Every structure is written in C-alpha cells, then in structure tokens.
Amino acid sequence: MKKQQVLNCSFSAWYPIFKHLTIDSIVIPLSKGFLEYLDADGIYLPASPTDETSDIIDEDDEDAQSRIPSFPGLEESIRTAIHNLGGRVFPKLNWSAPRDASWMACGNTLQCSCVNDIFLLLKSSDFVTHDLTSPFEHCTDCEQGPQDTLYELVLRRWCDISEATEFRVFVKNDDIIGISQRDHTNFFPDLGPLAEQIHNEIEDFHDRHIAGNFLDHDYVYDIYRQDKRKFLLIDFNPFGETTDPLLFDWEDLNDLDVTRTDSQSWETFRYVRSASGIQPSQFLSYRYPVDILHLTTGADADKLADFLRMEMQKPDQQEATSSSQEGSSNVQYEDEPEK
Numbered sequence: 001m002k003k004q005q006v007l008n009c010s011f012s013a014w015y016p017i018f019k020h021l022t023i024d025s026i027v028i029p030l031s032k033g034f035l036e037y038l039d040a041d042g043i044y045l046p047a048s049p050t051d052e053t054s055d056i057i058d059e060d061d062e063d064a065q066s067r068i069p070s071f072p073g074l075e076e077s078i079r080t081a082i083h084n085l086g087g088r089v090f091p092k093l094n095w096s097a098p099r100d101a102s103w104m105a106c107g108n109t110l111q112c113s114c115v116n117d118i119f120l121l122l123k124s125s126d127f128v129t130h131d132l133t134s135p136f137e138h139c140t141d142c143e144q145g146p147q148d149t150l151y152e153l154v155l156r157r158w159c160d161i162s163e164a165t166e167f168r169v170f171v172k173n174d175d176i177i178g179i180s181q182r183d184h185t186n187f188f189p190d191l192g193p194l195a196e197q198i199h200n201e202i203e204d205f206h207d208r209h210i211a212g213n214f215l216d217h218d219y220v221y222d223i224y225r226q227d228k229r230k231f232l233l234i235d236f237n238p239f240g241e242t243t244d245p246l247l248f249d250w251e252d253l254n255d256l257d258v259t260r261t262d263s264q265s266w267e268t269f270r271y272v273r274s275a276s277g278i279q280p281s282q283f284l285s286y287r288y289p290v291d292i293l294h295l296t297t298g299a300d301a302d303k304l305a306d307f308l309r310m311e312m313q314k315p316d317q318q319e320a321t322s323s324s325q326e327g328s329s330n331v332q333y334e335d336e337p338e339k
C-alpha cells in the first residue's frame with residue numbers, strides 16, 4: 001500500500017466528488033493545540049457555565065485546572081455544525097470514527113449532540129489515536145510516525161443505519177472483486193433470499209456512480225442499502241491491510257487475478273449464512289467486563305449482593321465493620337462465628 005492510497009481515502013479528499021451519494025457532512029480543520037490535547041494523558045473536557053462536569057475537578061488542584069481545555073473557536077464551529085446538521089451528529093477524524101469508545105458515551109452510541117460528547121469520544125478512542133500517530137502504517141513508501149498531515153474533524157448528520165444491509169465493497173482495477181456483509185458478527189436471516197438481487201444492485205450502483213470516479217483504481221468502500229436499489233455511500237478505505245477484510249482475507253484479495261477465468265469459482269458476494277458462521281467482533285476488547293456492567297446498572301441484584309458480601313468479608317472491612325458496630329451486634333455475616 002502507498003501513502004497516496006491512504007491520503008485518497010481521507011474524508012475531505014473524496015467527499016467533494018461523492019457529496020450527492022453520501023451523508024451531509026461538515027469538515028472542521030483541527031489546530032496543532034487541539035491535536036496536542038487529544039494526544040495528552042487524562043480526559044479533561046471543556047468547562048462551560050451550564051456544564052456541571054467542571055465541578056468534579058478540585059478548585060485547588062492547579063494542575064487539573066490547567067488541563068481543562070479551552071478551544072472557543074473550535075467549540076463554536078462544532079456547535080454551529082451540529083445545529084446545521086439537525087442537532088445530532090456522527091464524529092470522525094480524517095479516516096476513523098471513535099467506534100471503540102462508544103461504551104464511554106451515554107447510550108453506547110456515537111450519536112453526539114454537544115461539544116463534550118465529541119471531545120469525550122475522541123479523547124477515549126484508540127482508533128482516533130491511530131489516525132493521529134500512525135495513519136500510514138503498512139505503507140511501503142513512507143516512514144512511520146507523525147507527518148505533515150492536516151487533520152480535520154468530520155461531523156456527519158446522524159442517520160439511523162441498519163447494520164443488516166450495510167456492505168463493504170472491494171475494488172481492484174475499478175472492478176468489484178468482493179462484497180462482504182459489513183457486520184460479520186451477526187447472522188441476518190433476511191439477507192440470504194435477497195443475496196443475488198443485492199449483489200446485482202451493488203454492481204449496478206458501482207458501474208453508474210463509483211467506477212472511474214474515485215481517485216484510485218484499487219479501493220474499498222462501504223455502502224448502506226436503504227431500500228430497494230437505493231444506496232447511501234458511507235466511506236472509502238484503502239485497498240490494503242489497514243482495512244478490515246471482514247469475510248475475505250487480504251492474501252486472497254491481493255492475489256486474485258480478475259482477468260483469469262478461474263476467478264469464476266471465487267465467491268464475490270459473502271454474507272453469514274447461519275448463526276454458526278458469525279465472526280468475533282473487533283470491539284470485544286473495548287468493552288466493560290459484563291460483571292461491572294451488571295453491578296453498575298444494578299441489572300443483577302444477586303450479583304450485587306454477592307459483591308457486597310465479598311467486600312464485607314475482606315479482613316480490613318471486617319475490622320471496620322466490627323468497630324463501627326460495637327454496641328449493636330445483632331447483624332451477622334455468613335462466615336462470622338456465632339457469638
């Protein structure tokens with residue numbers, strides 16, 4: 001993969017060409033100061049008069065106070081963009097959305113309606129950090145490490161997208177060589193009966209709108225089938241290892257010779273055909289342990305009771321408990337010898 005292939009997939013490189021096929025978006029250039037803030041340790045969010053999060057920080061802690069970010073110009077541009085995009089947006093940088101950080105957000109979603117929602121997601125995401133620190137990983141023609149890349153915040157109008165009909169299209173020499181169900185961690189029973197029809201529709205969409213118009217001849221793009229023959233372009237990705245091959249693998253995609261007749265045996269349209277065919281999610285390592293989730297939400301009362309009991313059985317807790325309970329000894333714990 002070459003550096004230019006990655007640059008071609010940067011949002012503002014392809015958006016002007018395919019604006020009519022994709023989701024309304026606003027691009028906001030990011031300053032060096034803001035990039036340093038994203039790179040810094042800890043999560044501090046801008047304070048505002050109506051924002052109670054500033055109360056969490058100790059007023060006497062000068063270090064913490066000095067880390068509260070303030071980017072008035074950027075914050076104003078974000079507020080205006082959110083307003084102009086209907087009040088709810090999906091944020092990303094040049095290439096990546098903070099999808100690994102959605103568990104940090106209220107509602108476990110990337111839907112943002114204020115500046116702090118966006119800052120929190122960007123600050124918490126390893127995918128965003130990857131955009132900032134090693135966007136050209138796997139490129140054979142450049143050094144690793146930060147380069148003179150111009151970074152941008154992309155805010156996209158929020159759309160309710162059903163993952164059941166999202167697809168990733170792999171293109172070599174402007175021809176489709178593979179189409180994969182985008183969410184390969186799920187089995188969608190309605191997909192099988194429509195597979196051939198959807199495959200034909202995507203070929204048609206590709207020939208009419210994409211082939212020959214992108215900045216390269218080898219690329220990958222994601223599309224959402226909103227309705228019969230109605231597609232929404234979501235994103236372009238480089239043709240190479242940085243892009244998740246989903247139900248394909250890069251060795252096969254790279255080796256496939258589209259001009260050879262034996263490629264007829266190649267299964268171009270791939271989807272999960274049964275519940276046993278689902279693949280693990282790449283986000284498994286970016287989640288709360290389920291026990292923590294149950295404890296914090298109170299979803300499992302027995303688990304909470306077990307946890308409290310376990311805490312009470314710790315030696316120091318027992319001491320604290322017994323001293324605080326001197327004089328009122330009618331409470332007993334399971335393993336406590338009878339008095």
Ligand SMILES: Nc1ncnc2c1ncn2[C@@H]1O[C@H](COP(=O)(O)OP(=O)(O)OP(=O)(O)O)[C@@H](O)[C@H]1O
Nearest residue numbers: 023090095096097156157158159160161234235237
């Ligand atoms: N405007 C939007 N509103 C709601 N959901 C969206 C929006 N844009 C994208 N999504 C959802 O988020 C997913 C990821 O978006 P996108 O492809 O832009 O992120 P990415 O970081 O480039 O992902 P990848 O690394 O897999 O290419 C999409 O597949 C889609 O399901």
Ligand SMILES: [Mg+2]
Nearest residue numbers: 095235236237
């Ligand atoms: Mg992408």
